[in-house]
Amino acid sequence: MTKEPRVLQPSEWDAWYDVLLSAFVSQESSEERELYRSLTEVERSIGVWDEGRPVATAGLLSFRMTVPGGAVVPTAGVTMVSVAPTHRRRGLLRSMMRRQLDDVRAAGTEPLAVLTASEPVIYGRFGYGLASRFLSARIDTSRVELELPAPLAAEADGLRLRQSDEAASLLEECEAVYARAVPRRPGMLERGPGWERVPLLDPERDREQASPLRCVVVLRDGEPVGYARYAVKPHWTDADAAEGEVRLRELEALDPAGYAALWQFLWGIDLTTAIVAENRPLDDPWLHLVNDPRRCGTAVGDSLYLRPVDVGAALAARCYGAPVDVVLDVEDTFCPWNTGRWRLSGDEKGAVCEPTRDAADLSLSVRELGRAYLGGVSLTALAGAGLVCEERPGSGALRATAAAFASEVQPWLPHGF
CATH class of the missing domain: 3.40.630.30 (Gcn5-related N-acetyltransferase (GNAT))
Known part of the structure; x- marks a missing residue:
């Protein structure tokens, strides 16, 4: 067995999907099965095989999701993730998460990735933060x-x-x-x-x-x-x-x-x-x-978990409820291309976010950025938990940035995927 995932072939879908059903101890009608077969983007679905049998699965879906300000942004929906119980603790999930995010970044069209989690503890280490409830x-x-x-x-x-x-x-x-x-x-x-x-x-x-x-x-x-x-x-x-x-x-x-x-x-x-x-x-x-x-x-x-795949493009894709001009020092150990300082300037009409060498106003991980991205989680609350740091206490950067990130209405995912 190799740990390296490969793209699913259409003829392999049934066996691949059966691994998923087995992992979730699920039963499905023929109607459900045919619907999910039709919704699967085979070219964006991957798995790991052992002696010709699939033992791990993961898929991506091409969504468009609303972000604060009303823009509808291309978003990669992570779905159908499973590892057979006989093949756990071998790094298969990590290899699939790595492949997915590399592929999304290479395509360059989706600045965000989202998922719903059967076990929330799993996905934080890959940079996904709880963004809506x-x-x-x-x-x-x-x-x-x-x-x-x-x-x-x-x-x-x-x-x-x-x-x-x-x-x-x-x-x-x-x-x-x-x-x-x-x-x-x-x-x-x-x-x-x-x-x-x-x-x-x-x-x-x-x-x-x-x-x-x-x-x-x-x-x-x-x-x-x-x-x-x-x-x-x-x-x-x-x-x-x-x-x-x-x-x-x-x-x-x-x-x-x-x-x-x-x-x-x-x-x-x-x-x-x-x-x-x-x-x-x-x-x-x-x-x-x-x-x-x-x-x-x-x-x-808990509902939707989100992570920026491209921090600059993600932050520029949404609008902000108050004027903001802030330098964010972002840590992203799983997608190191995001690590560094980013200057975000924007308001209710739009935003620009680019790399900078200027001194940071706030520092946070990409997971916390994902939590705050849709406006339902306050940066101030995250700072209170020690997860966001105001580099110059008393500067007002945290208060101003938290106000800018907030959404007028709570984010919400109406149905799963």
């Missing part, structure tokens, strides 16, 4: 009320809803809304061909006796301005009382009235007493519309 909730709708401001309630009541028990039947309307929502929030991904099918995957084995996936679209003057995909899980107590739950899969809206109309609809579904939402933004507005947050069962989880 998600909110989950179990809202007791039998006790918690949705309290809308009167003008918003009146406007929401004037909108029209279209509902279907078959989510796929409203695919076109949903994707039109999603496409318009993408530039509004850092961390969101454009859906290229085929990716619109991912949120519709609804294997029966995962439903836990809930209904098939349903959909509701909210319309203004006949045009879709929001949608929600959800399922309903019925439950009856021994006293024949209905205590079903609404399982919210996805909700997007383009304005407050459309957003409110969707939540009113979910709140009012018959025979249910709870809404279960598993992936929402940390700053989801419903948090400010409920009268009893203690009965909403909220929790926070």
Whole structure:
């Protein structure tokens, strides 16, 4: 066996993918398998083979991701990473991470790489930092009320809803809304061909006796301005009382009235007493519309991990909420071409970031830069943890740079990859 990864051949996909399923102890339907086969970019997928059998896998996906300021930036999505249990602790993962980042850098078109981590402890050593989180909730709708401001309630009541028990039947309307929502929030991904099918995957084995996936679209003057995909899980107590739950899969809206109309609809579904939402933004507005947050069962989880592949291009690709002119001393042991001092100058209209010999204002690792990049993690908080250093204490560089990096809305990844 050689540790050196090589590119996957199309004829090898099934065996390669089976290694991944085995590593994650996963089962998949034929529909799921064929979808992920079609989404795999074979020419960007690699593996390690031992006596003709694949024993390690990794892939890259060609995404476009929103960054602060609204630009949608080419981004390499790291996916399908696995090592067979018989071949662990032999450096295979490291060799695949090395190959991927070298390939991305050589192509020169994607300044960022992102992933979702099955085990977060793994990827920090390769420079990936946690850049976005998600909110989950179990809202007791039998006790918690949705309290809308009167003008918003009146406007929401004037909108029209279209509902279907078959989510796929409203695919076109949903994707039109999603496409318009993408530039509004850092961390969101454009859906290229085929990716619109991912949120519709609804294997029966995962439903836990809930209904098939349903959909509701909210319309203004006949045009879709929001949608929600959800399922309903019925439950009856021994006293024949209905205590079903609404399982919210996805909700997007383009304005407050459309957003409110969707939540009113979910709140009012018959025979249910709870809404279960598993992936929402940390700053989801419903948090400010409920009268009893203690009965909403909220929790926070980790989501998107990010690392700059090209520090200069990455920092120049986004905008900044306040003027910034700072020299960053970046340490990147895994991608040493990033190590050094970089002068970042920018504002809300754009930025320039170039190597410099000037004295540093702040020093940090590339992982911390990845954490702060989308604007959801404060450089000030990282400094408080000793992970960012203001080289001249009291200069104000940390405060000014933290304000510039902050995003108006929390970054969020709407679905995995």
